[in-house]
Amino acid sequence: MTDPSGGTQISQPPTRFQQVVDVVFRRLCHGFAWLSVLLVAFIVLKIATAAAPALRQQGLGFLTGTTWDPNTGQFGILPEIWGTVFTSCLALMIGTAFGVAAAIFLSEGFLAQFVFRTLKVAGLEFHPFFGKLPDQVQAFLKNLIELLAAIPSVVYGLWGLFVIIPLIRPMCNWLNLKLGWVPFFGTTLTGPGVLPAVIVLSIMILPTITAISRDALVSVPAKLRMAAYGMGATRWETILAVILPTAARGIVGAVILAFGRALGETMALAMLVGNANRISLSLFSPANSLAALLANNFPEAAKKDVAVLMYAALVLLAITLFVNIIGSVILERASSGLEGRR
Amino acid sequence: MNDMTINQHSVQAPSAGDINPFAGVDFSELEKSLRRPRTLIDLLMSGLVAAMTLLALIPLFSVVWMLVWHGGQRLTLSIFTQLPPAPLEEGGGFGNAILGTLVMVALAALISIPFGILSAVFLAETGPQSRLASAVRFAAKVLTGFPSILAGVFAYGTLVLLMGGYSAIAGAVALFILMLPTIVLTAEDAIRMVPAKMREAAIGMGATTTQTVWMVLLPTALPGILTGVMLAVARAAGETAPLLFTALFSNYWLFGGGQVDLEQPTASLAVLIYNFAGMPFENQVSLAWVAALVLVSLVLVTNLIGQAFSRRQIHE
Numbered sequence: 001m002t003d004p005s006g007g008t009q010i011s012q013p014p015t016r017f018q019q020v021v022d023v024v025f026r027r028l029c030h031g032f033a034w035l036s037v038l039l040v041a042f043i044v045l046k047i048a049t050a051a052a053p054a055l056r057q058q059g060l061g062f063l064t065g066t067t068w069d070p071n072t073g074q075f076g077i078l079p080e081i082w083g084t085v086f087t088s089c090l091a092l093m094i095g096t097a098f099g100v101a102a103a104i105f106l107s108e109g110f111l112a113q114f115v116f117r118t119l120k121v122a123g124l125e126f127h128p129f130f131g132k133l134p135d136q137v138q139a140f141l142k143n144l145i146e147l148l149a150a151i152p153s154v155v156y157g158l159w160g161l162f163v164i165i166p167l168i169r170p171m172c173n174w175l176n177l178k179l180g181w182v183p184f185f186g187t188t189l190t191g192p193g194v195l196p197a198v199i200v201l202s203i204m205i206l207p208t209i210t211a212i213s214r215d216a217l218v219s220v221p222a223k224l225r226m227a228a229y230g231m232g233a234t235r236w237e238t239i240l241a242v243i244l245p246t247a248a249r250g251i252v253g254a255v256i257l258a259f260g261r262a263l264g265e266t267m268a269l270a271m272l273v274g275n276a277n278r279i280s281l282s283l284f285s286p287a288n289s290l291a292a293l294l295a296n297n298f299p300e301a302a303k304k305d306v307a308v309l310m311y312a313a314l315v316l317l318a319i320t321l322f323v324n325i326i327g328s329v330i331l332e333r334a335s336s337g338l339e340g341r342r
Numbered sequence: 343m344n345d346m347t348i349n350q351h352s353v354q355a356p357s358a359g360d361i362n363p364f365a366g367v368d369f370s371e372l373e374k375s376l377r378r379p380r381t382l383i384d385l386l387m388s389g390l391v392a393a394m395t396l397l398a399l400i401p402l403f404s405v406v407w408m409l410v411w412h413g414g415q416r417l418t419l420s421i422f423t424q425l426p427p428a429p430l431e432e433g434g435g436f437g438n439a440i441l442g443t444l445v446m447v448a449l450a451a452l453i454s455i456p457f458g459i460l461s462a463v464f465l466a467e468t469g470p471q472s473r474l475a476s477a478v479r480f481a482a483k484v485l486t487g488f489p490s491i492l493a494g495v496f497a498y499g500t501l502v503l504l505m506g507g508y509s510a511i512a513g514a515v516a517l518f519i520l521m522l523p524t525i526v527l528t529a530e531d532a533i534r535m536v537p538a539k540m541r542e543a544a545i546g547m548g549a550t551t552t553q554t555v556w557m558v559l560l561p562t563a564l565p566g567i568l569t570g571v572m573l574a575v576a577r578a579a580g581e582t583a584p585l586l587f588t589a590l591f592s593n594y595w596l597f598g599g600g601q602v603d604l605e606q607p608t609a610s611l612a613v614l615i616y617n618f619a620g621m622p623f624e625n626q627v628s629l630a631w632v633a634a635l636v637l638v639s640l641v642l643v644t645n646l647i648g649q650a651f652s653r654r655q656i657h658e
Contacts (some may be wrong), residue, residue, distance in 0.1 A: 132608025
């Protein structure tokens with residue numbers, strides 16, 4: 001077969017047929033690439049055109065109206081916008097605190113070091129099997145955090161309904177009794193409400209924050225860390241003064257992307273927020289969100305109300321698109337910025 | 343040098359020829375002591391971060407525990423074969439919902455896998471530097487952060503209104519939109535990770551781009567691509583919002599007149615959980631827990647398969 005003097009050769013120029021196949025396949029890939037761009041454009045356009053009649057009829061008053069009544073044709077989504085932003089901001093605060101803490105814990109090798117020291121007591125730290133344990137335990141913990149993201153949101157909703165609400169209700173009502181004059185504790189928690197939704201929402205965005213922040217923390221150049229240690233800084237002086245500021249852009253990007261996630265999350269809110277058309281500062285009062293409004297009203301929408309719902313969908317699309325693009329841009333700059341300094 | 347902690351009393355005038363470099367250094371001062379605020383803060387912060395990480399994991403254990411506790415009690419074979427019960431009816435199952443979820447996810451995968459992989463081939467191989475490539479990447483990123491309910495709104499606006507009713511096809515299209523970005527971005531990464539020397543060897547042998555892609559790049563990148571596909575399938579299987587008003591729900595099997603009918607409302611596990619969780623009947627609520635157990639097992643197994651594939655990916 002490899003006889004060079006004649007017969008078949010290993011390498012040969014492509015035949016005419018192969019050249020045609022090549023061109024066709026490349027065109028095909030090109031075509032699908034175009035299609036995926038057009039798909040996004042088509043989605044945005046479709047929602048916008050479907051919303052156009054309501055946009056013309058309702059105008060900007062739609063954004064500031066506070067009643068939603070299909071019978072009288074009065075539609076306003078201010079309470080929904082308020083509920084969406086309020087729950088997302090609160091969830092972001094909790095999720096950021098815990099998510100960044102977990103990212104630091106995972107990236108700075110606390111656990112691996114702990115396991116290593118424990119092994120050292122037994123004299124096993126370089127054992128062929130146990131010696132790998134510190135890294136394995138660390139990786140296992142990282143996978144556990146990522147599993148939080150794998151659980152479907154409707155399951156979190158179910159869990160929130162039957163575990164979180166009964167769990168926090170006595171505490172919330174006690175707070176309302178003692179500190180009812182504080183606007184945040186202004187009402188009692190009778191069932192679904194803002195706080196249960198916020199708790200579940202923060203659990204759902206935590207893996208996003210942890211995963212992206214961890215990437216940012218890990219990609220901080222090792223020499224910065226070593227320089228700080230060499231100056232005699234303690235571990236936390238290094239983390240707070242050197243590592244976190246260096247990774248700040250990546251962490252901010254993570255938080256913004258998580259914010260986008262929280263704004264668009266549907267099921268946890270539809271099940272836990274209470275679906276009440278109400279603007280209130282109270283953490284225990286039921287509220288509503290844009291996504292939950294869509295989830296609840298679309299299935300039984302009359303044909304003439306579809307345009308109004310499409311308008312609400314367009315508002316949600318605009319908000320999340322805006323937040324997501326800002327987050328992506330910040331993340332892109334964060335990674336290129338670090339590369340430049342290395 | 344002035345900042346160095348030197349015990350004044352122990353400083354002695356250095357005599358010629360007998361210079362002790364450590365003279366005057368109090369070594370106990372240099373040791374880690376919990377009495378110093380900075381070491382104490384260090385330890386406290388470490389403890390705080392460890393505690394917060396563990397606290398963040400409690401929901402995971404709680405969810406799994408509740409699923410096994412509530413769902414495990416009623417998990418029998420009949421669950422998989424029977425239809426959802428009417429209110430106040432005893433027993434029942436959700437076989438049609440499992441079937442519906444599988445059919446819709448499979449249908450969505452059938453569209454999104456070729457679509458995604460061919461786009462990824464374009465991104466990684468046939469036109470990586472082009473303007474179109476950055477547009478595709480941007481589109482994929484936009485879709486990654488796309489609220490899932492808007493995929494449902496889109497499918498409703500195009501297919502449900504067009505076909506005049508809720509259908510499995512509309513549900514599958516909504517899921518396809520959510521699966522696409524994951525597949526495109528992971529497949530692009532996987533193809534890029536194929537060692538450059540393999541690609542160059544193929545080109546050096548005179549292979550066309552198509553031959554390089556089909557005989558070298560795709561087989562080598564297959565584990566990575568499958569990881570992405572599995573992640574996308576797992577995500578789609580758990581999605582509820584895009585199915586709520588595209589596939590709706592159904593109490594019956596997905597068969598019409600002896601064959602599979604994709605143009606009728608279709609049950610899915612996720613929507614069943616949502617519907618039954620809000621009902622005031624104990625039977626339905628407990629079925630919701632069983633369905634959640636089945637759904638989470640399905641999603642986790644798919645995820646684990648994906649992770650198993652990712653370990654076999656060849657890196658440069």
